[in-house]
Amino acid sequence: MDRRSVEDLAPPRPSRVDALLTRLGVVGVPARDAVLAAVVAVLTLVTLALTLDELAALEGIVVQHPSAVVALCTVQAAAIALRRTRPLLALGVVVALQVALVAAAPADFSVRGLAPLVVGYTLGTLMPVRRALAVTGAAAVLEAAAAVAVAPAGSPSLPQLALLGLATAAISYPGAALVGVWTATRRRYLDLVRLRAAEAVRAQHDAARAAVVAERGRMARELHDVAAHHLSGMVVQAAAVERLVDQDPDAARAGAAWIRSQGKETLDNLRQVVGLLREGDDGTAPVPGTADLDGLVTDARTLGDDVVLRRSGPAPQLGPLADAALYRVTQEALANARQHAPGAPVRVGLSTGGTDVVLEVVNDPSPAPPTDDGRNRTGAGLVGMRERATLVGGTLDAGPTPAGGWAVRLTVPQTRSTPPDAVDDEDEDEEGRQ
Template sequence: MRDHADTEPGTPRLTKWLDGRLTRIGVTGVFPRDCLLAAALTVLTFVLLTALFWFVAPEDGVSFDRARAWLLVAICCAQAMLLCLRRVRPLLCLALVVGLQLPIIGFSLPEATIRGLAPFVVAYTVGSLLPVRRALLAVGAVVVVESIGAAVVVTPDLLTAIAYVSASALTYASATFVGGYVATYRRYVELVRVRADEAIREQRTKVQAAIGAERSRMARELHDVAAHHLSGMVVQAAAVERLIDRDPAAAKAGVAWIRSQGKETLDNLRLVVGVLRGRPGHEGGDGAAPVPGLGMLDDLVDTAGNLAGPVEFVREGEQREVPPIADVALYRIAQESLSNARQHAPGAAARVVLRFEPRSVSLEVVNEPVAPRRVPAARTGGVGLVGMRERAQLIGATFTAGPTAAGGWSVAATLPTNGPAATRSKEEAPA
C-alpha cells in the first residue's frame, strides 16, 4: 500500500481547500480525516435512503415495510461508518463492506436491490491505493462473492442473477477504474514536478558554471591586457624618474611612450569589454579593434624589446592558420610570459620561439637570468601562471613553466593540430 500525504500532487483545488481548512482546525493525518468522511457519508446515506424508502419507492410502486426499510438504512449506515478504515486498511475495509452488502441483498426486494454509497467509495479507494494487479484481484474476488450471495439469497432466477452480477461488476469495476486513473494522474503530476525541479536544478548548475567560466574568462582577459601594458608603464615610469634630471629629452620620450601605452591599454580594455558583452558586429572603435593573434607576435616582441632587454623572435617551420581561440590563447601566453620576464628579470634577454610542426604548434618563451646588478621583483601569487595554464587547458594544449638550467625561466605551450583538442578549438569562438 502506498503511503499518501495529506495533500498530493494533482489533488483538485476543492480537496486542497478542504485539507487546508482541516489542517487549520487541527485535523491532520489519514485516519482522522477518513473518520470525518465516514461520518459525513453516514449522514448522507441516512438522508438518501430515508427519502428513497418513504418518498421515491412508493411513487414507483415499490413498497418496503417499515422494519425492513429501517434495517436496510441501519446496515447501509454501518457500511458508511466502516469507511474510516479505507486508507489505513483498504482490503479489510473492502471485505467488511462487502460482508455487510450480503445481508443488504437478502433484505432487499427482488425488483429493488439496495446498494449504499460505501461500496463505490471503497472500490475507488482500492483502485487508487493498491497496484493495478492487486486491485483487480481484490475487486474480482468481491464480485464473485457478492454474485454467489445474490444467486443464493435473492432468487434462483437466472436472468435476475445475471442482471445483478452485471450491475455488481459494473459498480466495482467502474469505481476501481476511476480510482486507478486518479492515482495514475497524481503520479504523473508528481513525476512532472520532480522532473521540472531536476531541470531547474540542472539549469541553475549550468548557469553557475557558465557564470564561473565567464568570470575566469574576464579575469584572464583583463589580466593579460592590463598586466602587460601596466607593468611596462611602471618600468618605464621608473626609468623616466631616473632620467628626468640627467636626460630630459629621453625622459620626455619615455613619458610619450607611457602615454601611448596608456591609450593602447584603454583601447584593449574597450575591446575586451565589447567582446565580453557579446557585441562583435557593432560599429565603433571597440568592435573595429583587431583581435590579437600569432600574426601580431612581431609587434609584441618589438614593443617588449624597446621597453626592456633584448627580445629575439624565432619562427620555425611553415606558418599556417590555427583555430581562432588557439590563436588568441597562444598570443596571450606569449604576452604574459614577456610581461613576467620584464617584471621579474628586468633587462634580461628573452627569446620567443614559435614552432610549426606537422602535427603541432608550439610556443616557447625563455628569458635569461637577471643581471647581478639588478634586483628582480619578488614573485607574487602566480595569477599570470594560473591564467596561462587555464588558456592552455581551454584549447587542449600542454603547458609547462619553470626555471631553466641557466637560472632563467621558461614557459612552453604545445597545441596538437589534429585530434579532439584541435577540433574542440575550432568550434570555440575567440576569447
C-alpha cells in the same frame, strides 16, 4: 521551459476541491474522508428513496423493512471515513453490510450504494497492483457467495443469482480498484515529470552560475594579462626615469611621455577586455591573436627587452579563442621574463606543421637580479596559461631549462588540417632590433 523557480515547479497544484475544503477548514485525511462519507451517504439515500418510489409505483415492489435498508446504507457509507486510515477494515465492513442488504431487500431487487465503488477505488490507489486486485477479487467472491447463502425466498435460480452477484461485485471492487491503480500510476507519473522538470530547471540554474563563474575567471585572466604586460614595462621605465631626472632631463621627459602613452594604451586595453563581456557592443576592438605577435614583440623591444620572434610554416588555422590564447600566453611569458629575468634574451617561436601549432617562449638566465623579490607572486599567470590551454584543447609545459633559464611551450590543435602543398619550410627570422 519558462524560468520559474524549482520551488514553483516541485509541489503539485492542489485541486479545486482540496482548495475549497482548505478554505472551509477541513484539513487532514480523517476529516476529509468523513466529509466524503457524509456526501456518499446523502447521495445513496436520495437515490434509494427515488428508486423505491419508482419500483412501488411501476412494479408494485415494496420493501418490507425500509428503515433497516436505510440504516444499512448509512452505516456502509460511514465506513468510507476509514478508507485511507484503515482500508482493509473499511472493505470488510462494506462487504458485510452489502451481504446484509441482499438479505433485507426484496427477492427481485438488489440494493447497492456507492460505498463499494469508493472503497475499491481507494484500495487501488493505496496498494500495489497485484495485491489490490487479489484483495478486491477475494472480496467480490466472498460477497457473491455470502449473498447466495442469505438470498431470500423467491430469488432467481442459484446459478443466475451467483453469476449476477459475482458480476456486480467484480465491477464494484476489482473494477473500481483498476481505476484507482490507473489514477495512482498517472499521479506518480505526473510527480515524476514535475520532479524532472524541477531538476532540469535546477541544472539550468547551475549551468548559468557556472558560466558566470567561468566568465569572471576569463575576465580576471584577461585583466591579469593586460596589466602584467603593460604595467611591468611602465614600472621598469619609471625606474629609469627616476635615475635620469638629474642626469638627462630630456631623456627623463621622453620616458615620462612613453609612460603616459603606455598608461593610455593600458586603459584602452582594459576597456576592451570589459567590452568583451557586453553583448551587442560592436564598437569594441577585435581580440588580438597570432597576427599581432609582431606588435607585441615590438612593444617588448621598446621596453628594452632582447626579444626575437621566429615563425615557421604557414599561417595557423585556428579559431578565435585558440588564436587569442596563443597571443595571451606569449604576452604573459614575456611579462614574466621581464619581471623575473630582466635583461635576459628571449626567443619566441611559432611553428605550424601537421595538425598542431606550437608556441615556445624561452628566456636565458638573467644577468641582473629580478625586479620582483617573489613576495607578491600569486601564480595566477601560470595558472591562467594552463586554463587557456585546457580551454582550447591544448597542452602547456613550463619549467626551467638546463641552462638555467625558463621555457614555456604551448601546443594547440588546429581547427582543420593544413594541406601538404601549403607547408612553407622557410623560416621568417625577425632578429632586427628597435
